[in-house]
Amino acid sequence: MTYDQLKQTALIQFAQLGYEGASLSVIANEVGIKKQSIYTHFKSKDDLYIQTFHEATDCEIDFVKQFIEDQESLQLREVLSKFLTEYLERFEKNNNMKFFMRTSFYPPVKHEEVIKAGSNRFVDRLESLFTALFEQYSDELRHDVTPETAALAFLTMLDGLLVELIYGIPERLQKRSKQSWSVFWRGISIESGEL
Amino acid sequence: MTYDQLKQTALIQFAQLGYEGASLSVIANEVGIKKQSIYTHFKSKDDLYIQTFHEATDCEIDFVKQFIEDQESLQLREVLSKFLTEYLERFEKNNNMKFFMRTSFYPPVKHEEVIKAGSNRFVDRLESLFTALFEQYSDELRHDVTPETAALAFLTMLDGLLVELIYGIPERLQKRSKQSWSVFWRGISIESGEL
DNA sequence: AACCACCTTCCGAACGGTCGTAAGGTAATC
DNA sequence: GATTACCTTACGACCGTTCGGAAGGTGGTT
Numbered sequence: 001m002t003y004d005q006l007k008q009t010a011l012i013q014f015a016q017l018g019y020e021g022a023s024l025s026v027i028a029n030e031v032g033i034k035k036q037s038i039y040t041h042f043k044s045k046d047d048l049y050i051q052t053f054h055e056a057t058d059c060e061i062d063f064v065k066q067f068i069e070d071q072e073s074l075q076l077r078e079v080l081s082k083f084l085t086e087y088l089e090r091f092e093k094n095n096n097m098k099f100f101m102r103t104s105f106y107p108p109v110k111h112e113e114v115i116k117a118g119s120n121r122f123v124d125r126l127e128s129l130f131t132a133l134f135e136q137y138s139d140e141l142r143h144d145v146t147p148e149t150a151a152l153a154f155l156t157m158l159d160g161l162l163v164e165l166i167y168g169i170p171e172r173l174q175k176r177s178k179q180s181w182s183v184f185w186r187g188i189s190i191e192s193g194e195l
Numbered sequence: 196m197t198y199d200q201l202k203q204t205a206l207i208q209f210a211q212l213g214y215e216g217a218s219l220s221v222i223a224n225e226v227g228i229k230k231q232s233i234y235t236h237f238k239s240k241d242d243l244y245i246q247t248f249h250e251a252t253d254c255e256i257d258f259v260k261q262f263i264e265d266q267e268s269l270q271l272r273e274v275l276s277k278f279l280t281e282y283l284e285r286f287e288k289n290n291n292m293k294f295f296m297r298t299s300f301y302p303p304v305k306h307e308e309v310i311k312a313g314s315n316r317f318v319d320r321l322e323s324l325f326t327a328l329f330e331q332y333s334d335e336l337r338h339d340v341t342p343e344t345a346a347l348a349f350l351t352m353l354d355g356l357l358v359e360l361i362y363g364i365p366e367r368l369q370k371r372s373k374q375s376w377s378v379f380w381r382g383i384s385i386e387s388g389e390l
Numbered sequence: 391a392a393c394c395a396c397c398t399t400c401c402g403a404a405c406g407g408t409c410g411t412a413a414g415g416t417a418a419t420c
Numbered sequence: 421g422a423t424t425a426c427c428t429t430a431c432g433a434c435c436g437t438t439c440g441g442a443a444g445g446t447g448g449t450t
Contacts, residue, residue: 002399018301020215024436036437037400045436102301105361106213119362145378152371153378160355166300167314176347183340183348187382197425219410231411232426240410 003041005031010048011056015099019049019108050114056100057118061125063090068129076137077189080154081181087158088177091165101162126155142190150188157184198236200226205243206251210294214244214303245309251295252313256320258285263324271332272384275349276376282353283372286360296357321350337385345383352379 009030013022024045025035042048067086071079091097104119134147141150157180164173204225208217219240220230237243262281266274286292299314329342336345352375359368 017304018213018215020213021303023434025434033399034401036402036439039437040399105300105358106297108216109212116363120364123362123367142381145381149374149378152374156352156355156359156371156375158355159358160351160353163300163354163358164351167318168311169315172318176351179344179347180351183344183379183382185382186337186340187378187380218408220408228425229427230409231428234411235425 002031002033002037006038006041006048007052007055010052011099012095014049014052015095015102018102018106019111046111049108050111052099053103053111053115053118056096056103057122059096060100061122064126064129068133076134076140077185079133084158084161084177084181088161088165088173091162101166127151130154140190141188145188153184153187157181197226197228197232201233201236201243202247202250205247206294207290209244209247210290210297213297213301214306241306244303245306247294248298248310248313251291251298252317254291255295255317259321259324263328271329271335272380274328279353279356279372279376283356283360283368286357296361322346325349335385336383340383348379348382352376 006027009027010022013027013030016022024038028035028038038048042051067083068079071082074082091101100119100122103115104122107115130151131148134141134150138147141147161173161177161180164176167173201222204222205217208222208225211217219233223230223233233243237246262278263274266277269277286296295314295317298310299317302310325346326342329336329345333342336342356368356372356375359371362368
């Protein structure tokens with residue numbers, strides 16, 4: 001269906017070039033139709049853009065929610081490190097995430113409000129999901145580390161690694177990810193003596 | 196001098212709107228000259244852009260270098276937390292930093308290579324400066340934490356907080372910054388029992 | 391089976407607008 | 421007299437958008 005192809009192609013273009021950088025004629029070209037035909041499916045470029053954004057937001061929220069639900073029987077340490085690697089890998093392969101991040105970081109001014117609302121929805125969800133996770137495993141936490149503290153520190157580290165991901169030097173990401181994780185784990189975990 | 200005004204205004208515009216979003220006529224307007232007069236000072240939009248970028252990079256490197264040099268007599272903990280707050284504050288007030296971050300994160304495709312080189316220059320500098328700093332204070336580090344580990348973990352946390360800065364919700368940044376710092380410090384420091 | 395009305399999808403042509411850029415002219419400065 | 425800084429005018433390219441119509445499919449009426 002042309003409609004879905006359009007959304008998918010727009011997602012990629014917006015992710016790579018941003019709102020202003022992406023052009024309707026290129027998008028249409030890639031799909032195999034003329035620029036004017038886009039208006040059969042979408043009211044305007046803005047319409048296409050924010051519709052893409054909303055779906056991307058939902059998709060990102062679903063991913064995290066699903067991931068956490070799926071990890072039932074693992075230990076805290078395993079859940080977290082698995083999430084870390086899987087989420088970072090996701091960036092490489094998933095245009096949805098690339099688009100969502102770019103849009104959240106630097107939205108076009110005229111849609112700033114809508115997009116800020118959307119990304120806050122995502123971040124709030126992330127925080128509450130991870131706080132709940134840490135509550136569930138709170139016996140593995142140091143006594144002076146609350147679940148919320150652990151969650152926020154973890155998510156901050158995650159954001160920091162995403163930045164490295166954007167910079168796009170795999171070896172550096174690898175190093176940072178390993179070292180940050182070790183410091184983080186030492187900072188929250190009750191088992192204090194190991195490497 | 197018009198030349199400097201142009202660069203300064205361009206910096207702000209590029210920081211707020213990105214390369215494609217910024218327009219030469221708006222920039223000229225803001226300075227008080229006509230668009231075409233820009234070409235007296237710069238060969239092209241690209242020229243203006245990458246020249247602005249190189250100066251921004253130098254400026255960012257200088258800031259960090261200067262900051263670290265200035266903190267002689269403080270304790271490690273104080274140096275780090277002071278850097279954290281000062282660097283985050285810098286983002287609010289300093290357009291140079293905003294521009295540099297935006298450009299490093301999402302450069303226009305046609306200048307990707309030049310800009311990646313520039314931001315790597317910055318990141319490498321950061322890493323070596325902070326590794327040196329942690330070496331200097333290595334007696335305050337846990338025995339199983341190398342200076343490099345501490346540096347990379349710190350810089351990752353810093354990047355994560357910068358992301359929160361971009362999102363632009365001060366209270367959330369405040370919370371994240373406090374909690375991340377406490378976890379980080381527990382993760383690297385030898386003094387293990389305090390809050 | 392044949393006709394008609396309707397809807398969807400697409401495209402050609404064209405719109406007004408903005409973009410970055412070029413060339414040439416005019417003062418002022420050194 | 422050469423150089424510098426700014427101007428006016430104009431250009432072609434591309435942008436997002438609109439309109440009218442061609443083509444094809446669907447469903448209802450006769």
